[in-house]
Amino acid sequence: MSGIEDPSDDLSVTPPKRWAAGVPAVAHALEYSLEQTSVRRTALTLLNINQVKGIDCPGCAWPEPGPGRRHRNEYCENGAKHINDEATTRRVTADFFREHPIAELAGRSDYWLNQQGRLTEPMVKRPGATHYEPIGWDEALDLLARELRDLDSPDQALFYTSGRLNNEAAFLLQLFARAFGTNNLPDCSNMCHESSGFALQETLGIGKGSVSLDDIHHADLIFVVGQNPGTNHPRMLSALEQTKRNGGRIVAVNPLPEAGLIRFKNPQKPSGVIGRGTQIADQFLHIRPGGDLALFQALNRLLLEAEDAAPGTVLDQDFIDDRTTGFADFAAHARAVSWDDVLTATGLTREEIEQVHQRVLNSGKVIVCWAMGLTQHKHGVPTIREVVNFLLLRGNIGRPGAGVCPVRGHSNVQGDRTMGVWEQMPQSFLDALGREFAFTAPTRHGLDSVNAIRAMRDGRARVFLGVAGNFVRATPDSLVTEEAMRRCRLTAHISTKLNRSHTVCGDIALILPTLGRSDRDVQATGEQFVTVEDSMSQVHASRGRLRPASPHLLSEVAIISRLARSTLGDEPAIPWEEFESDYGTIRDRIARVVPGFEDFNACVAEPGGFNLPNPVNRGVFRTPSGKAVFTRNEFTMPHVPAGHLLLQTLRSHDQWNTVPYAMNDRYRGIHNARRVVLVNPDDLTALGLADRDQVDLVSVWHDGTERRAEDFTAVAYPASRGSAASYYPETNVLVPLDSVADISNTPTSKAVVVRLEPTAARGADKQAQPDQLGQESVTAGSGRGSWAE
Ligand SMILES: Nc1nc2c(c(=O)[nH]1)N[C@H]1C(S)=C(S)[C@@H](COP(=O)(O)OP(=O)(O)OC[C@H]3O[C@@H](n4cnc5c(=O)[nH]c(N)nc54)[C@H](O)[C@@H]3O)O[C@H]1N2
Numbered sequence: 001m002s003g004i005e006d007p008s009d010d011l012s013v014t015p016p017k018r019w020a021a022g023v024p025a026v027a028h029a030l031e032y033s034l035e036q037t038s039v040r041r042t043a044l045t046l047l048n049i050n051q052v053k054g055i056d057c058p059g060c061a062w063p064e065p066g067p068g069r070r071h072r073n074e075y076c077e078n079g080a081k082h083i084n085d086e087a088t089t090r091r092v093t094a095d096f097f098r099e100h101p102i103a104e105l106a107g108r109s110d111y112w113l114n115q116q117g118r119l120t121e122p123m124v125k126r127p128g129a130t131h132y133e134p135i136g137w138d139e140a141l142d143l144l145a146r147e148l149r150d151l152d153s154p155d156q157a158l159f160y161t162s163g164r165l166n167n168e169a170a171f172l173l174q175l176f177a178r179a180f181g182t183n184n185l186p187d188c189s190n191m192c193h194e195s196s197g198f199a200l201q202e203t204l205g206i207g208k209g210s211v212s213l214d215d216i217h218h219a220d221l222i223f224v225v226g227q228n229p230g231t232n233h234p235r236m237l238s239a240l241e242q243t244k245r246n247g248g249r250i251v252a253v254n255p256l257p258e259a260g261l262i263r264f265k266n267p268q269k270p271s272g273v274i275g276r277g278t279q280i281a282d283q284f285l286h287i288r289p290g291g292d293l294a295l296f297q298a299l300n301r302l303l304l305e306a307e308d309a310a311p312g313t314v315l316d317q318d319f320i321d322d323r324t325t326g327f328a329d330f331a332a333h334a335r336a337v338s339w340d341d342v343l344t345a346t347g348l349t350r351e352e353i354e355q356v357h358q359r360v361l362n363s364g365k366v367i368v369c370w371a372m373g374l375t376q377h378k379h380g381v382p383t384i385r386e387v388v389n390f391l392l393l394r395g396n397i398g399r400p401g402a403g404v405c406p407v408r409g410h411s412n413v414q415g416d417r418t419m420g421v422w423e424q425m426p427q428s429f430l431d432a433l434g435r436e437f438a439f440t441a442p443t444r445h446g447l448d449s450v451n452a453i454r455a456m457r458d459g460r461a462r463v464f465l466g467v468a469g470n471f472v473r474a475t476p477d478s479l480v481t482e483e484a485m486r487r488c489r490l491t492a493h494i495s496t497k498l499n500r501s502h503t504v505c506g507d508i509a510l511i512l513p514t515l516g517r518s519d520r521d522v523q524a525t526g527e528q529f530v531t532v533e534d535s536m537s538q539v540h541a542s543r544g545r546l547r548p549a550s551p552h553l554l555s556e557v558a559i560i561s562r563l564a565r566s567t568l569g570d571e572p573a574i575p576w577e578e579f580e581s582d583y584g585t586i587r588d589r590i591a592r593v594v595p596g597f598e599d600f601n602a603c604v605a606e607p608g609g610f611n612l613p614n615p616v617n618r619g620v621f622r623t624p625s626g627k628a629v630f631t632r633n634e635f636t637m638p639h640v641p642a643g644h645l646l647l648q649t650l651r652s653h654d655q656w657n658t659v660p661y662a663m664n665d666r667y668r669g670i671h672n673a674r675r676v677v678l679v680n681p682d683d684l685t686a687l688g689l690a691d692r693d694q695v696d697l698v699s700v701w702h703d704g705t706e707r708r709a710e711d712f713t714a715v716a717y718p719a720s721r722g723s724a725a726s727y728y729p730e731t732n733v734l735v736p737l738d739s740v741a742d743i744s745n746t747p748t749s750k751a752v753v754v755r756l757e758p759t760a761a762r763g764a765d766k767q768a769q770p771d772q773l774g775q776e777s778v779t780a781g782s783g784r785g786s787w788a789e
């Protein structure tokens, strides 16, 4: 039995921090690392993380500087925590599963499950069984293969993956799914940057960011919108510090005054250790959630008016004329945006917005960075399209120091998409894949994450294979999703660590344990490396250095190759055995299928790897017109009835997505508890509540259904008026499955209409009024936008 206990809430609150990183960050990283593993393994991981011949940090997708410009410690507190969480010396063995029935594991916290350590051997739960039991690799993969072959249609299978997977395994996973006959490749991107992908593809012709680290360093003005870099992309603060040193300015837009946006103490520099640190944001816009589309539309209106006042001085007319389409329609619409609506939607003052406008006028090179604060809203796609409009107006696309910067989450989430992990890959990719491997890839679009849940719920999907993620915790509507998973014939997970998805089982369930990024990977032809692509399209190698957590582990490449052989039989055109024994042969095939990867093996052998150039930076827009596209976007606000708040579900400082590493959120001053809801003190008063009241969060949806998360502590916090914030995944139970972003189908994790019900009053009759509730959209100009105040 382990000595780890399920954590109990023992909340203490201190004032939110005004600065991020510094010495405490180093201390916290080491403390967690040494709790998990030995001094030797900690040293080995930290010496190798993000170094040229080392291990790519399994944390976020923020890029490293070029080979000669890296710091000896090119990692942050959270990177150190992630890698040592993987390098832990704790182990989950067959004995563990004998001792703990699955029903008991299902009642454990996400924290407790992760703290048990690395998975060590394949396990199976057979139909009707109460426990997992050991199973050999061959038997496990044969069992999975048999269930796949027995399906009535390949479309009854789902192959989920997170962006933790490396390129080689990702390429094989999608090849296997398509050779098997389905495009059902839901992934974490569906819940993450999907809105960015759709908006950028439509407007610029490629769904990726256009800037490099150098651009960040040399921009005149950077917007950091809907993002908490101090916690989620900590090394981004070093880059922004450099921007500041070069004279650039930063505007942060957020409903929460996040510590990292205010001041940064660089732990890698003496000045960061003893000094006051660098002020990051020159201006902070305390926006209401969902107000960003209105903000950018107002900025666009101001630019158009400034050009009217001084023709030829504000807009980049040559760029607009030569390189774009749709300007006239966009401009007519933007000129008509009403200030009343903008101020209601944003909660900002006109003076604040005009001050930002002045900064824009004074800046030749502008970059907009964003993350989940924009993508996980009903109007995430139009918001990002409006950001593109804003940049196009002054030609801030495709030249140095300017451009779009969607900051990606998982370390290889961008690479997985490049490798074809997407349920809607374009026909050109499917054709190239089919040509290379002599089969016809299915053309019908597959299921994304939300549609995969619907398919399991309705009995249309029967076998679920999850790779490198935690599907039931990452997805919305937890109770619905868990019920859907339990309806499956078979659920299987290729994982490094125990998580809740392993405890929510189909008739049959498999745990297939695998090597982590930090583990040494030796195959028949010798030691292997894998590759990843960061948020700025740099592709490079990653080599594990540690002795694997158990002798029974297989690499992801090996598991997928063996499963494919077992399912499809030996096929001369797809040499699975060769792929498993020499990953270089996978890269040779990627080189022939994926544009930009010609000479892959040679290019990736270069120190630091190679960059996939974004065509936008050569003035090439792969849109149907061959030009960048101005769009016309209606701005809509979620309708929040009186007495309700708009809840965003976000990350604490001490978690990696669905996995809490500790119960603290240091920068926000929250200690020893996660079931808290942060609310503006004036909103608390208006709702008749007081700081530290115990409340249930009740989400209301326009079909009248209610969802409840119980026993939260309300904490008075400088959140913007009408909003609330609480941690994911505890609050995923509140996000209705049908509450999704237009076009991208991304769950609206940052916009859940809730009321706070005193826990003591639970059960009292508080029926929702169906006609008042939910996310019906309110169009600008209609004057119907109402906020809970
Ligand atoms: N330590 C750590 N690092 C991580 C992760 C992790 O879990 N832990 N996860 C990784 C992954 S997969 C991802 S996708 C990224 C996520 O990185 P972030 O997007 O930074 O993550 P969130 O915690 O979801 O924070 C969203 C931010 O947007 C703000 N926000 C919410 N709604 C709005 C809005 O309407 N407008 C504006 N302007 N702001 C808004 C919130 O206040 C918050 O600051 O981080 C990656 N890095």
Ligand SMILES: Nc1nc2c(c(=O)[nH]1)N[C@H]1C(S)=C(S)[C@@H](COP(=O)(O)OP(=O)(O)OC[C@H]3O[C@@H](n4cnc5c(=O)[nH]c(N)nc54)[C@H](O)[C@@H]3O)O[C@H]1N2
Pocket (backbone or CB within 6 Å): 161, 162, 163, 164, 165, 188, 189, 191, 192, 193, 372, 376, 409, 410, 467, 468, 469, 470, 471, 473, 474, 475, 476, 494, 495, 496, 497, 498, 499, 514, 515, 516, 517, 556, 649, 650, 651, 656, 657, 658, 659, 728, 729, 731, 732, 735, 749
């Ligand atoms: N309410 C709400 N929901 C959200 C979000 C939100 O902001 N709010 N954010 C969404 C976003 S942005 C994302 S990206 C998703 C994240 O969703 P996922 O990516 O599915 O979740 P993770 O928590 O990253 O997955 C953790 C598990 O991955 C496995 N793992 C870790 N490393 C490896 C490895 O190297 N190989 C293998 N095979 N397995 C490994 C471990 O077993 C671990 O338990 O959640 C989404 N869900």
Ligand code: SF4
Pocket (backbone or CB within 6 Å): 050, 057, 058, 059, 060, 061, 062, 074, 075, 076, 077, 078, 079, 080, 232, 233, 234, 235, 236
């Ligand atoms: S910023 Fe991201 S990639 Fe860099 S060390 Fe931190 S977690 Fe890892």
Ligand SMILES: [Mo]
Pocket (backbone or CB within 6 Å): 188, 191, 192, 193, 408, 409, 410
């Ligand atoms: Mo993400």
